[in-house]
Amino acid sequence: MSNLLTWKEVPKGAFLEKPGNAADYETGDWRSIKPVWIAENCIQCFRCWVYCPDAAIMTKDKKMIGIDYKHCKGCGICANECPAKPKALEMINESDSGDN
Amino acid sequence: MANLKQLSQQEEFFTPGHRMCAGCVAPVVVRQVSMAAGDTPVVIANATGCLEVASTIFPYTAWRAPWIHNAFENASATLSGVETAYRALKKQGKIDKKVKFIAFGGDGGTYDIGFQSLSGAMERGHDIVYICYDNGAYMNTGIQRSSATPQFADTTTSPAGSVIPGKIQWRKDLTAIMAAHNVPYVAQVAPSHFNDLITKVQKAIAVDGPAFINAMAPCPRGWRYDTREGIEMTRLAVETCYWPLYEVEDGQWKLTYKPREKKPLTEWIKKQGRFRHLFTDENKELLEQFQQRVDEEWEKLLRRCGEM
Numbered sequence: 362m363s364n365l366l367t368w369k370e371v372p373k374g375a376f377l378e379k380p381g382n383a384a385d386y387e388t389g390d391w392r393s394i395k396p397v398w399i400a401e402n403c404i405q406c407f408r409c410w411v412y413c414p415d416a417a418i419m420t421k422d423k424k425m426i427g428i429d430y431k432h433c434k435g436c437g438i439c440a441n442e443c444p445a446k447p448k449a450l451e452m453i454n455e456s457d458s459g460d461n
Numbered sequence: 462m463a464n465l466k467q468l469s470q471q472e473e474f475f476t477p478g479h480r481m482c483a484g485c486v487a488p489v490v491v492r493q494v495s496m497a498a499g500d501t502p503v504v505i506a507n508a509t510g511c512l513e514v515a516s517t518i519f520p521y522t523a524w525r526a527p528w529i530h531n532a533f534e535n536a537s538a539t540l541s542g543v544e545t546a547y548r549a550l551k552k553q554g555k556i557d558k559k560v561k562f563i564a565f566g567g568d569g570g571t572y573d574i575g576f577q578s579l580s581g582a583m584e585r586g587h588d589i590v591y592i593c594y595d596n597g598a599y600m601n602t603g604i605q606r607s608s609a610t611p612q613f614a615d616t617t618t619s620p621a622g623s624v625i626p627g628k629i630q631w632r633k634d635l636t637a638i639m640a641a642h643n644v645p646y647v648a649q650v651a652p653s654h655f656n657d658l659i660t661k662v663q664k665a666i667a668v669d670g671p672a673f674i675n676a677m678a679p680c681p682r683g684w685r686y687d688t689r690e691g692i693e694m695t696r697l698a699v700e701t702c703y704w705p706l707y708e709v710e711d712g713q714w715k716l717t718y719k720p721r722e723k724k725p726l727t728e729w730i731k732k733q734g735r736f737r738h739l740f741t742d743e744n745k746e747l748l749e750q751f752q753q754r755v756d757e758e759w760e761k762l763l764r765r766c767g768e769m
Contacts (some may be wrong), residue, residue, distance in 0.1 A: 371520050375554050383478035383516070383523035391483055407465035411496075412692050414488040416477040423466035427686030432477035436681075437689030454688070 384432075388415065392435030394452045398428055402449035409439035409450060463659040474503065474524070478525035484688025486695065487512050487594040489652045491565065494592055497662035502560045504543055505529070508570030511601040511680075512594065524713040532573045536564045537582035537591060544587045562589040562664050568579040568609035568659035569599045572635050583642040583671045592666045593635065594678035605681040611703075613751055614685070614735045621738040626747055631754060639673040640709040642654050645674035648708035648717075653696035657717055664710070674747045687735020697729040702759040706720050707766060716766040717730040721757070726752045 372378055405425055408416040417433035419426050428439075440450040481488050491512065504527045505701040507513040512532050514522040531539040540562050550556040566575050571593040579591060599605040606616040612631045615621040617627035640647045646668045650658040658676065665672035674740050679694040681687070686694060698704035699718065703726060706718040727748065730736040737747045763769040 366520060369654055375519060377520060377522050379524035381474075381476040381523065383518075383521040384476040386478035386480075386521050388480065405466075407469060410469060411465055411493065412481075412489055412652070414481065414485055414492075414691070415479075416473060416475070416492060419763035420469040423469060429477065436691070437687070438484060438489075440693050441689040442692055 369384055370451050378449050387431045387433050389429075389431045392430075392433060393455055394435045394437060395458055396432070396433065396435070396437065396440050396450045397453055397458075398425075399447075399449050399451065400412050402447050404445045404449070406443045406444060408444060412442050414438065463496070463602050463656050464641055465474060465655075467501075468659075469759065471474055471499055472494065474498065474505070474526040475516070476525060478521065480518055481511060482515075482680075482682060482688075484691050485678075486652060486680070487513070487596065490594045490658075490676045491589070493652055493655055493658050494563065494565075494662050497659040498561070498563070498666060500735065501524075501666060504547075504560060504562050506531070506536045506540035506543065506552055506562070506564040507532035508564070508566030508568050508575050510567035511596075512565055512567065512747045514601060516519070525746070533570055534572060535568050535578045536575055538578040538591070540564045540589050540591075541578075541582045541585065541587045554630040562587075563666075564589060564591045566591070566593055567599075568593060568605050569600070569601075570595060571595075572608045572633055579639075579673075581640065583644050583673065584729065585737045586644075586692045587668050590672045590674065592662075592674045592676060594676050594681040595633075595682060597634075598680070598683050600680045600683045609635065609714045613673055613739055613747060616735070616740060619667060626738060626765075627735070632743070634675075634758075636675045636707075639675075640714070642671075642673075642711065645669070645670040646671060646708070646710055647674075648672075649675045649706060651677045651699050651704055651706060652697035654699060654706055654718060655691045658666040661708055661717070664708070665756075683735065685737075686732050690732060694729070694732070695723065697732070700756070701726045703729060703731045705762055708763065714762075714765040714767070716768055718760070719768070724765075726755050 417429040443450040475491045490744040606619040614625040615627045636649045650662040701724045
């Protein structure tokens, strides 16, 4: 869950002190289905990365390294676009993920 | 040629944590524009719309770059002012950094409400890039038809039923209208074809003077399709020639992508609930009419691009 600011913490005068602070807001709890990355199938084509509406595909040193579940909204675009055979991204129900 | 691995090392000006719907393609367009801009310092203006409201819910902002929102109708006028102020400061020697200016507006804020300010900014020749993310209706307020809505689409203000078969009129060809402004660069793009999109945005940014880019950005709520198919939606729109990819550089029309095989329009529209009523026996004729108009528009474009 995202931590909402209390009335004492909300900046005065509608100022925003930190550009891009939406990254601190977690949208991952919107998800009802979740992508699972199967690393051994991944061909590092970066299609999931370029098509993710939520910049939730994590990369490091030009490598895809996983999924940012704090922000992934579970739209499924990544799994749909994954060209690897067999696919390196699969959607599963959140209720089956064992994380709840 | 966009090298995705290279691009992944840059910081983007649009962060996750924005509140656009799951599967919305508008943020994909914004991210790809950001990839194209790279390290170039940019100032962004936003017309009222989904993107504006969902990216700046207080006390958060998804923008890492300087960002301004004024009203629905005047993103271009606002950005014209910002760009003019920048030129004035530069002339006075108070700023020496090279800055570029990008406006984002939905089809409501671009085709309809912001049309006069956009036309004015283009005519005055401001050094701005205007990017329209076209989802084909007023999605933010609940799927009302706009002049970008495709003919026959079911919206809340063009409801398909016994009186009308969805929207009655053909959509406004805004990209061609912007080309008629004789600005240095105009292009139509789709995020499925990211290479094409990124290359065109880079051209638009590099150009000295106004540039306009029309990007298709499907809306799973308004178009009624499964969220996972957002990118497939723009790919099919391109492959069926409903949304051709082309550019107009200094008056020269050029097709930048020609489908190997032009797919039937039904392949695109059968996936969308907003066209569901077209697949009934009594509306068969409309479906043919729709395909015929797409064919005509495609041929018109081919002639303009010197392809036939």
